Amino acid sequence: MKNQLVKCFENVKIKSPLVHNITNYVTVNDCANITIAIGASPIMADAIEEIIEIQTISSGLNINIGTLNSRTVASMLLSAKRANELNHPVMLDAVGAGASSFRDDTLKTFLDIAHFSCIKGNISEIKALSNKNIASKGVDANILDKVNEENIDDVIQSTRILVKETKSIVIITGEIDLIVSDTKAWVVRNGCSMMSNITGSGCMLSSLVASFISANTDNIFDAAAAAVITMGIAGEKANEKMIKTESGNSSYRNYLIDEIFKFKATDLEIRGKYELR
Amino acid sequence: MKNQLVKCFENVKIKSPLVHNITNYVTVNDCANITIAIGASPIMADAIEEIIEIQTISSGLNINIGTLNSRTVASMLLSAKRANELNHPVMLDAVGAGASSFRDDTLKTFLDIAHFSCIKGNISEIKALSNKNIASKGVDANILDKVNEENIDDVIQSTRILVKETKSIVIITGEIDLIVSDTKAWVVRNGCSMMSNITGSGCMLSSLVASFISANTDNIFDAAAAAVITMGIAGEKANEKMIKTESGNSSYRNYLIDEIFKFKATDLEIRGKYELR
Amino acid sequence: MKNQLVKCFENVKIKSPLVHNITNYVTVNDCANITIAIGASPIMADAIEEIIEIQTISSGLNINIGTLNSRTVASMLLSAKRANELNHPVMLDAVGAGASSFRDDTLKTFLDIAHFSCIKGNISEIKALSNKNIASKGVDANILDKVNEENIDDVIQSTRILVKETKSIVIITGEIDLIVSDTKAWVVRNGCSMMSNITGSGCMLSSLVASFISANTDNIFDAAAAAVITMGIAGEKANEKMIKTESGNSSYRNYLIDEIFKFKATDLEIRGKYELR
Numbered sequence: 044m045k046n047q048l049v050k051c052f053e054n055v056k057i058k059s060p061l062v063h064n065i066t067n068y069v070t071v072n073d074c075a076n077i078t079i080a081i082g083a084s085p086i087m088a089d090a091i092e093e094i095i096e097i098q099t100i101s102s103g104l105n106i107n108i109g110t111l112n113s114r115t116v117a118s119m120l121l122s123a124k125r126a127n128e129l130n131h132p133v134m135l136d137a138v139g140a141g142a143s144s145f146r147d148d149t150l151k152t153f154l155d156i157a158h159f160s161c162i163k164g165n166i167s168e169i170k171a172l173s174n175k176n177i178a179s180k181g182v183d184a185n186i187l188d189k190v191n192e193e194n195i196d197d198v199i200q201s202t203r204i205l206v207k208e209t210k211s212i213v214i215i216t217g218e219i220d221l222i223v224s225d226t227k228a229w230v231v232r233n234g235c236s237m238m239s240n241i242t243g244s245g246c247m248l249s250s251l252v253a254s255f256i257s258a259n260t261d262n263i264f265d266a267a268a269a270a271v272i273t274m275g276i277a278g279e280k281a282n283e284k285m286i287k288t289e290s291g292n293s294s295y296r297n298y299l300i301d302e303i304f305k306f307k308a309t310d311l312e313i314r315g316k317y318e319l320r
Numbered sequence: 321m322k323n324q325l326v327k328c329f330e331n332v333k334i335k336s337p338l339v340h341n342i343t344n345y346v347t348v349n350d351c352a353n354i355t356i357a358i359g360a361s362p363i364m365a366d367a368i369e370e371i372i373e374i375q376t377i378s379s380g381l382n383i384n385i386g387t388l389n390s391r392t393v394a395s396m397l398l399s400a401k402r403a404n405e406l407n408h409p410v411m412l413d414a415v416g417a418g419a420s421s422f423r424d425d426t427l428k429t430f431l432d433i434a435h436f437s438c439i440k441g442n443i444s445e446i447k448a449l450s451n452k453n454i455a456s457k458g459v460d461a462n463i464l465d466k467v468n469e470e471n472i473d474d475v476i477q478s479t480r481i482l483v484k485e486t487k488s489i490v491i492i493t494g495e496i497d498l499i500v501s502d503t504k505a506w507v508v509r510n511g512c513s514m515m516s517n518i519t520g521s522g523c524m525l526s527s528l529v530a531s532f533i534s535a536n537t538d539n540i541f542d543a544a545a546a547a548v549i550t551m552g553i554a555g556e557k558a559n560e561k562m563i564k565t566e567s568g569n570s571s572y573r574n575y576l577i578d579e580i581f582k583f584k585a586t587d588l589e590i591r592g593k594y595e596l597r
Numbered sequence: 598m599k600n601q602l603v604k605c606f607e608n609v610k611i612k613s614p615l616v617h618n619i620t621n622y623v624t625v626n627d628c629a630n631i632t633i634a635i636g637a638s639p640i641m642a643d644a645i646e647e648i649i650e651i652q653t654i655s656s657g658l659n660i661n662i663g664t665l666n667s668r669t670v671a672s673m674l675l676s677a678k679r680a681n682e683l684n685h686p687v688m689l690d691a692v693g694a695g696a697s698s699f700r701d702d703t704l705k706t707f708l709d710i711a712h713f714s715c716i717k718g719n720i721s722e723i724k725a726l727s728n729k730n731i732a733s734k735g736v737d738a739n740i741l742d743k744v745n746e747e748n749i750d751d752v753i754q755s756t757r758i759l760v761k762e763t764k765s766i767v768i769i770t771g772e773i774d775l776i777v778s779d780t781k782a783w784v785v786r787n788g789c790s791m792m793s794n795i796t797g798s799g800c801m802l803s804s805l806v807a808s809f810i811s812a813n814t815d816n817i818f819d820a821a822a823a824a825v826i827t828m829g830i831a832g833e834k835a836n837e838k839m840i841k842t843e844s845g846n847s848s849y850r851n852y853l854i855d856e857i858f859k860f861k862a863t864d865l866e867i868r869g870k871y872e873l874r
Binding site for chain 1: 621622623624626627663664665666667693696697698699700794795796797843844845846847848850851
């Protein structure tokens with residue numbers, strides 16, 4: 044099992060896929076740098092006039108609706124459709140699902156018209172996607188909704204409804220991360236609380252997942268898990284460096300990307316905390 | 321007096337307000353990270369379709385016109401009106417006031433239609449807001465206009481015209497910072513020249529002020545001052561670290577946010593240099 | 598010769614030109630910070646309503662089409678025309694030329710309607726500009742097209758066609774950088790491979806070139822070379838620091854800007870590796 048995850052990691056380095064990202068203007072620079080750090084190549088373009096050509100020369104797509112607007116939504120949709128035509132893996136980060144009707148309507152349209160290899164959100168966002176009745180406090184998970192050791196299997200079961208409807212791998216991030224397919228689920232216990240003390244750790248993870256799945260089109264499920272574990276371990280290492288250097292959250296952001304840059308396949312084996320259910 | 325400022329600082333940590341920022345794409349990442357560093361929670365959204373809902377779930381608003389355009393100006397205006405309806409504190413950073421008619425006309429419309437708890441600018445920008453005849457060299461203060469020990473009281477007096485017209489607290493940043501209400505004024509002597517060797521120290525301050533006033537709706541005047549002093553002290557500490565590490569302005573930017581992250585209430589008491597006039 | 602380059606460097610510090618940048622939202626923050634680091638002053642504005650006034654108060658213009666869209670293309674064009682009227686030097690970074698018809702058509706319009714003091718790209722982008730038949734893998738140079746010791750003179754010769762057509766200095770970046778005029782060419786061997794392990798080293802270089810040429814309007818050719826050499830040396834120094842600190846690409850990005858901030862004229866003389874052909 045470990046070998047499969049390591050293989051997914053190594054494929055990113057070997058294939059260095061060009062990944063098209065249409066993401067938000069808050070964390071876009073971090074998304075580009077983490078994509079390079081892992082060994083893939085980022086391209087950020089969102090003009091409707093060029094989106095089909097840009098998608099065509101890419102190997103995958105990452106859509107993040109963090110600061111969506113009507114212009115970029117149209118480009119996201121067209122890119123996703125083009126990626127589907129070309130069998131490029133597509134990652135959807137459902138940032139702020141449940142926070143506005145515009146987000147919910149946009150996500151509904153996306154899911155109606157295109158296929159996404161992976162859909163990622165915190166538990167609130169994933170619930171909002173499955174069920175329009177959940178309130179959201181911005182882009183952070185509602186604290187009442189946390190995945191914990193007791194409710195893991197229940198959450199996996201209820202997530203399967205969305206998995207089956209969308210034919211996507213669903214990634215739920217939090218203290219415990221879940222990567223859910225229709226028959227299996229990875230449970231990941233890496234990462235640390237510092238990751239929520241910067242903006243963009245979630246966005247960076249989507250770019251990372253997009254890089255992994257673009258290099259592992261035949262194994263989206265394990266590739267997504269490998270990305271989540273890699274991010275979690277890098278987050279822990281960056282935290283150790285932050286404590287050692289007595290710095291703060293801005294340095295932490297740099298250390299996190301640095302750790303992805305320095306990441307070795309063996310780190311997955313030595314520090315990975317995960318199980319398959 | 322110190323206790324009041326400390327209380328404002330502590331309220332940010334205790335209440336952790338969700339602050340809606342519509343800001344520029346140059347420094348938006350730093351604005352988000354400094355908002356988290358101080359203990360508040362940032363949300364960046366600017367699509368007209370969702371702006372009312374996003375403002376509704378937030379506790380405050382920060383508007384920064386650094387890279388305004390017709391699309392975002394409409395969203396800023398609608399957010400400000402919604403924030404006013406909900407009694408959310410609203411911060412206005414008048415970046416580049418006086419540099420173009422578009423900025424001046426936009427600011428005029430903002431001030432006509434909405435109420436801002438605080439308006440911030442350097443002396444040139446505040447003069448441009450009060451008086452349309454002042455030339456501006458980009459977004460930096462015209463050097464001839466500097467606040468100095470001799471003209472402090474004059475500047476405070478002439479600023480009161482804008483304070484009274486807008487019913488806002490007016491913040492003038494520079495070597496000496498002024499926080500002016502209709503009857504009182506804080507004079508702050510923290511900060512250092514390195515702060516102008518990065519882009520965004522002014523923008524980060526607006527996000528910080530927005531965080532402070534969102535957590536202290538009953539004391540906007542002191543909350544704004546506490547934010548300005550906190551930023552100034554963090555700027556000094558970051559400078560000490562930059563000198564020690566023999567680094568440069570990019571590392572300085574990280575250290576500045578780090579120092580906000582590590583900031584303690586006692587720092588305000590130990591290092592604060594301010595007086596009430 | 599060295600003295601001429603040093604003089605170009607020193608003029609940036611002395612004149613501190615206000616440089617208008619219309620660039621992409623991925624690396625805009627780095628572009629602003631590196632502009633400050635070198636001693637110039639950045640202004641980022643892209644609203645069509647204000648672009649003429651903003652250009653008028655500036656001393657130069659940097660256009661980077663990294664994330665172009667129809668709104669910003671119109672502003673770029675208007676700014677370039679205004680800059681031409683005012684004899685402000687204009688830098689064009691042809692990011693992703695050849696990657697889409699939209700980029701190629703936009704660049705063609707730019708070159709038809711405005712004059713650019715300098716045009717920069719990697720070899721693929723410059724080939725695409727000269728010849729519409731070259732495929733591009735995103736924004737990185739096609740590996741087959743590399744400038745090497747054997748083909749330098751050939752590349753210079755074929756670049757002269759574009760130089761003459763556009764009356765621009767053409768800058769080709771890569772392991773070996775070329776700065777080509779109609780009669781002369783600088784060949785620069787500074788820099789290191791780490792520079793391509795971050796997003797934005799090319800964009801930062803355009804902002805740097807724009808700063809140098811805005812402060813040296815009477816010597817665009819040497820000013821452009823001085824900027825390229827400065828960037829290359831800073832890239833090497835940052836690499837030494839990254840190795841020493843065992844960090845990664847995100848820290849490298851900071852170190853790179855830091856090294857520009859700390860750069861001394863003597864660094865050009867001591868570490869510069871260049872020749873005039």
